[in-house]
Amino acid sequence: MIAQAVVTPIAFPDPPLLNSSGVHEPWALRTIVELRTGDGLVGLGETYGDDAHLALVRTAAAALEGLDPFDLNGLVRRVSEALGGVDAPDAHGLTGGSSPQKTLARVVSAFEVACLDLQGRATGRPLHAILGGKVRDAVPYSAYLFYKWGAHPGAEPDGWGEAIDPDGIVAQAKLMVSEYGFGSIKLKGGVFPPDEEIAAIRALREAFPGHPLRLDPNTAWTVDTSIKVAEETDGLLEYLEDPTPGNPGMGEVAARSPMPLATNMCVVSFADVPEAVALGSVGVILSDHHYWGGLRASQRLAGICETFGIGLSMHSNSHLGISLAAMTHLAAATPTLAYACDTHTPWQSGVDVIEPGVLRFTGGAVPVPDSPGLGVELDRDALARMHEDYLRCGIRKRDDTGYMKRFQPDYQRRLPRW
Amino acid sequence: MIAQAVVTPIAFPDPPLLNSSGVHEPWALRTIVELRTGDGLVGLGETYGDDAHLALVRTAAAALEGLDPFDLNGLVRRVSEALGGVDAPDAHGLTGGSSPQKTLARVVSAFEVACLDLQGRATGRPLHAILGGKVRDAVPYSAYLFYKWGAHPGAEPDGWGEAIDPDGIVAQAKLMVSEYGFGSIKLKGGVFPPDEEIAAIRALREAFPGHPLRLDPNTAWTVDTSIKVAEETDGLLEYLEDPTPGNPGMGEVAARSPMPLATNMCVVSFADVPEAVALGSVGVILSDHHYWGGLRASQRLAGICETFGIGLSMHSNSHLGISLAAMTHLAAATPTLAYACDTHTPWQSGVDVIEPGVLRFTGGAVPVPDSPGLGVELDRDALARMHEDYLRCGIRKRDDTGYMKRFQPDYQRRLPRW
Numbered sequence: 001m002i003a004q005a006v007v008t009p010i011a012f013p014d015p016p017l018l019n020s021s022g023v024h025e026p027w028a029l030r031t032i033v034e035l036r037t038g039d040g041l042v043g044l045g046e047t048y049g050d051d052a053h054l055a056l057v058r059t060a061a062a063a064l065e066g067l068d069p070f071d072l073n074g075l076v077r078r079v080s081e082a083l084g085g086v087d088a089p090d091a092h093g094l095t096g097g098s099s100p101q102k103t104l105a106r107v108v109s110a111f112e113v114a115c116l117d118l119q120g121r122a123t124g125r126p127l128h129a130i131l132g133g134k135v136r137d138a139v140p141y142s143a144y145l146f147y148k149w150g151a152h153p154g155a156e157p158d159g160w161g162e163a164i165d166p167d168g169i170v171a172q173a174k175l176m177v178s179e180y181g182f183g184s185i186k187l188k189g190g191v192f193p194p195d196e197e198i199a200a201i202r203a204l205r206e207a208f209p210g211h212p213l214r215l216d217p218n219t220a221w222t223v224d225t226s227i228k229v230a231e232e233t234d235g236l237l238e239y240l241e242d243p244t245p246g247n248p249g250m251g252e253v254a255a256r257s258p259m260p261l262a263t264n265m266c267v268v269s270f271a272d273v274p275e276a277v278a279l280g281s282v283g284v285i286l287s288d289h290h291y292w293g294g295l296r297a298s299q300r301l302a303g304i305c306e307t308f309g310i311g312l313s314m315h316s317n318s319h320l321g322i323s324l325a326a327m328t329h330l331a332a333a334t335p336t337l338a339y340a341c342d343t344h345t346p347w348q349s350g351v352d353v354i355e356p357g358v359l360r361f362t363g364g365a366v367p368v369p370d371s372p373g374l375g376v377e378l379d380r381d382a383l384a385r386m387h388e389d390y391l392r393c394g395i396r397k398r399d400d401t402g403y404m405k406r407f408q409p410d411y412q413r414r415l416p417r418w
Numbered sequence: 419m420i421a422q423a424v425v426t427p428i429a430f431p432d433p434p435l436l437n438s439s440g441v442h443e444p445w446a447l448r449t450i451v452e453l454r455t456g457d458g459l460v461g462l463g464e465t466y467g468d469d470a471h472l473a474l475v476r477t478a479a480a481a482l483e484g485l486d487p488f489d490l491n492g493l494v495r496r497v498s499e500a501l502g503g504v505d506a507p508d509a510h511g512l513t514g515g516s517s518p519q520k521t522l523a524r525v526v527s528a529f530e531v532a533c534l535d536l537q538g539r540a541t542g543r544p545l546h547a548i549l550g551g552k553v554r555d556a557v558p559y560s561a562y563l564f565y566k567w568g569a570h571p572g573a574e575p576d577g578w579g580e581a582i583d584p585d586g587i588v589a590q591a592k593l594m595v596s597e598y599g600f601g602s603i604k605l606k607g608g609v610f611p612p613d614e615e616i617a618a619i620r621a622l623r624e625a626f627p628g629h630p631l632r633l634d635p636n637t638a639w640t641v642d643t644s645i646k647v648a649e650e651t652d653g654l655l656e657y658l659e660d661p662t663p664g665n666p667g668m669g670e671v672a673a674r675s676p677m678p679l680a681t682n683m684c685v686v687s688f689a690d691v692p693e694a695v696a697l698g699s700v701g702v703i704l705s706d707h708h709y710w711g712g713l714r715a716s717q718r719l720a721g722i723c724e725t726f727g728i729g730l731s732m733h734s735n736s737h738l739g740i741s742l743a744a745m746t747h748l749a750a751a752t753p754t755l756a757y758a759c760d761t762h763t764p765w766q767s768g769v770d771v772i773e774p775g776v777l778r779f780t781g782g783a784v785p786v787p788d789s790p791g792l793g794v795e796l797d798r799d800a801l802a803r804m805h806e807d808y809l810r811c812g813i814r815k816r817d818d819t820g821y822m823k824r825f826q827p828d829y830q831r832r833l834p835r836w
Binding site for chain 1: 486488489490491492493495540541543547548550551552553688689691692695696714717718721722724725726727751753
């Protein structure tokens with residue numbers, strides 16, 4: 001039984017990564033959840049760190065004493081009651097309109113992962129076994145390229161250098177692929193006019209002739225622009241991610257695109273699925289246990305995708321090792337997750353809350369841990385340091401647009417922009 | 419790890435129950451699966467007993483040595499390889515056209531239940547906890563009425579008496595409800611002309627004013643007849659089951675029916691779901707872990723139903739206590755399974771393969787066992803007796819139509835008939 005739920009907000013340095021909403025601030029926020037049982041086990045979870053979400057996570061945590069970590073239905077019921085039907089938008093606005101169901105799913109998730117971690121630890125089984133058994137020994141991830149500045153204004157350059165054109169993107173890709181061995185490459189677009197991003201994709205294809213490529217402008221384009229880009233990148237992309245907002249627009253683009261459209265923006269909850277199926281708007285759903293409601297909910301999504309012939313990949317926001325472990329176990333136990341998953345791991349500046357050594361990349365893939373539960377342990381010194389960084393950093397809500405405006409006062413978030 | 423898989427075909431007496439394909443033979447067949455681990459645990463499963471299915475179950479059983487009972491993905495892979503893509507129709511033809519996927523699901527199921535039973539026994543957890551936690555302490559079942567003869571020809575009358583008209587059906591219902599406490603009533607129809615069955619429903623409504631009622635003619639009616647019956651039973655039925663064959667016909671009926679249509683015949687595998695969603699042909703799916711591929715697959719179906727706003731109920735064929743335990747744990751851990759489930763328990767002639775005392779009906783519901791795994795134990799004396807009955811009974815394949823023809827030589831299975 002859960003005796004105590006501990007919630008710790010932390011921060012870690014984040015490079016100035018550009019996207020269709022602005023630029024990453026110098027600190028990324030996360031919340032670490034620990035569920036401690038009466039017999040001394042600790043289950044771990046990781047979620048968003050913005051203050052509105054943190055407050056809900058704390059409210060939920062206060063309602064979990066006495067919960068059996070096997071009782072995932074009871075977890076949902078308790079969190080639902082604790083939140084009382086609150087409807088809170090996500091801080092960065094990337095998952096569309098809010099609803100009580102989406103809020104609940106986002107808050108439940110970290111606790112659900114921690115409960116599953118406890119199930120594994122209590123039974124001496126790795127999490128992938130709890131989830132149905134691993135079908136692969138290592139989970140392939142994709143290089144996740146960003147246009148970026150060479151440094152946060154006023155700060156020292158980071159090790160990645162500037163990337164604001166095709167040459168910069170190719171250099172970043174070479175560095176990342178040489179260090180991690182990634183066999184697939186995704187470019188976060190929506191930053192420069194589409195022709196410049198198409199040129200970057202062409203440069204990547206030349207530099208990496210055998211790597212599947214993806215482009216994700218985060219709905220920066222109109223339907224017409226999206227169709228034009230899709231036609232011009234015919235044969236270059238394994239999928240095109242969220243070119244334009246909403247299922248109706250995505251459906252129009254999908255009908256005229258030579259490659260599948262992928263999404264982590266127009267299908268972000270179960271309530272979005274029927275419309276997407278009816279319109280044929282997406283060929284690939286990028287699942288993300290952080291907002292779909294956990295690992296069992298992600299398996300439910302996998303079953304829906306398989307049933308309706310929709311491909312399955314995996315989305316990532318800035319994250320640390322607890323989430324990487326959860327993503328890896330889930331992907332390992334999901335036979336139909338055939339695409340390399342997204343990860344922000346290379347961007348976490350070498351900082352983590354978990355003890356080093358368990359998770360590593362080899363040939364672009366993370367070997368699946370076989371020790372009980374998630375297989376990772378909290379580094380309590382690191383957790384304390386990162387909590388201090390959280391207290392000091394002054395950031396309480398992700399605000400890519402506001403941060404961009406500090407340096408480009410006329411900057412506006414406009415989706416679609418082109 | 420699984421050290422041995424034991425497969426035992428058994429038979430138990432079955433009353434002369436009538437349906438749209440004929441009449442039940444004097445013996446119902448089942449196959450009992452035992453998965454024995456190296457450390458002495460035994461996991462139980464129960465499935466169909468016809469010889470073609472039994473042969474596939476035996477083929478699968480031979481491939482399971484060394485399997486970790488947590489590795490459900492590995493179970494599917496091993497059984498799939500062992501079956502080699504065989505495409506075997508189900509013996510009674512109630513689940514429509516055959517496919518390798520449906521064959522695999524049907525064979526995997528009993529082993530999956532046995533693996534989950536082992537997971538529970540190995541971890542000291544009831545199966546409902548393995549499945550996500552019970553949301554109800556007892557699972558309501560429905561009275562399952564059949565038109566029937568008073569006795570198998572040439573045999574002694576059974577305790578239920580004849581039921582070939584409204585009075586007989588009401589008498590059967592009163593007997594069953596008084597003994598089991600059922601709060602819902604289902605009539606298996608498709609036996610007599612629709613007007614006679616409508617009269618039986620009206621008689622049931624009069625005798626049981628507060629009981630939700632269901633009618634299931636097993637596709638005995640044309641679209642036009644179905645619509646006519648639906649209109650005439652407006653306000654009488656909580657749902658109308660499989661009035662007519664196939665999703666297109668069901669869709670036509672659904673569009674003009676005042677009550678939801680339910681099915682365990684036109685949506686019997688994941689491959690059937692997209693058409694049903696597109697046509698709006700069903701309002702309720704009756705899940706059945708025996709042919710959907712097990713309990714996790716049934717949970718996947720539950721997630722699909724929830725996502726697409728389709729109701730969820732549970733189907734039953736002639737079964738024994740292992741299946742009743744599995745159905746009860748599954749239903750207990752499935753929040754959206756809001757309808758009373760079907761069960762053939764009252765028709766099993768007091769015979770079972772499990773030790774008595776764990777499963778019982780109180781107020782029409784089965785209290786959910788809280789001991790490890792399924793919570794039921796094999797009665798080995800009963801198993802041996804019932805295996806002897808299997809060897810002696812001479813029946814190797816369910817054949818309701820052939821049995822009927824022995825007494826009514828001009829009988830033809832015709833679906834739809836009216």
